[in-house]
Amino acid sequence: EAQVTQNPRYLITVTGKKLTVTCSQNMNHEYMSWYRQDPGLGLRQIYYSMNVEVTDKGDVPEGYKVSRKEKRNFPLILESPSPNQTSLYFCASSLWGAGEQYFGPGTRLTVT
Amino acid sequence: KQEVTQIPAALSVPEGENLVLNCSFTDSAIYNLQWFRQDPGKGLTSLLLIQSSQREQTSGRLNASLDKSSGRSTLYIAASQPGDSATYLCAVLSEKLVFGKGTKLTVNP
Numbered sequence: 001e002a003q004v005t006q007n008p009r010y011l012i013t014v015t016g017k018k019l020t021v022t023c024s025q026n027m028n029h030e031y032m033s034w035y036r037q038d039p040g041l042g043l044r045q046i047y048y049s050m051n052v053e054v055t056d057k058g059d060v061p062e063g064y065k066v067s068r069k070e071k072r073n074f075p076l077i078l079e080s081p082s083p084n085q086t087s088l089y090f091c092a093s094s095l096w097g098a099g100e101q102y103f104g105p106g107t108r109l110t111v112t
Numbered sequence: 113k114q115e116v117t118q119i120p121a122a123l124s125v126p127e128g129e130n131l132v133l134n135c136s137f138t139d140s141a142i143y144n145l146q147w148f149r150q151d152p153g154k155g156l157t158s159l160l161l162i163q164s165s166q167r168e169q170t171s172g173r174l175n176a177s178l179d180k181s182s183g184r185s186t187l188y189i190a191a192s193q194p195g196d197s198a199t200y201l202c203a204v205l206s207e208k209l210v211f212g213k214g215t216k217l218t219v220n221p
Contacts, residue, residue, distance in 0.1 A: 033209070042213040043201070090155065098143035098205035103156040 002027045004104035012110045021076045021107050023091030031094045032074040036087040081111040114139045116204050118212035133187040133215045135202035140180045144205040147187050149198045192219045
């Protein structure tokens with residue numbers, strides 16, 4: 001089944017404790033991206049990756065890192081999480097940047 | 113800078129009604145436009161993708177149209193059902209992906 005998977009689905013952590021949210025797709029997509037969704041602000045892009053060699057900042061990259069070592073995986077790293085990073089996070093992939101977007105199920109992160 | 117607006121922000125209708133959700137965008141240089149459904153606290157389910165060369169796409173009771181020149185897309189839902197209650201998002205796919213903030217639809221039995 002073609003899909004985008006994210007892990008964990010739910011995470012509660014404390015300020016400053018490094019964490020990684022994994023994202024994997026099995027559709028051989030070149031383009032992958034991360035979003036956060038907050039009430040009243042909608043979906044905002046954190047980082048995107050055009051392919052394994054090209055990764056760039058989205059609209060709200062501060063406090064986040066990403067890594068694209070292989071085509072199928074695009075982990076999101078929070079080196080020192082803070083409470084303002086409490087949000088619902090989505091990973092997405094597509095064949096190319098403006099192609100049909102496929103979203104993962106989301107990760108609800110709470111930072112206390 | 114591309115801006116995507118969805119009006120109204122919320123809509124409540126009785127079951128069985130046909131309805132139209134609107135999505136407008138400021139830059140007509142787009143590749144695709146995609147409509148999604150999102151249930152509370154859940155992920156995004158893709159409903160329809162309209163390519164820039166297309167005028168409309170249909171899937172079951174859903175019909176999406178695209179008018180690039182006027183910067184508008186509409187999502188038509190026929191014979192609405194309580195199960196259609198959700199937030200509907202449009203995403204403009206161009207050099208940058210831009211999402212609207214959605215229309216929250218409630219279909220009352």
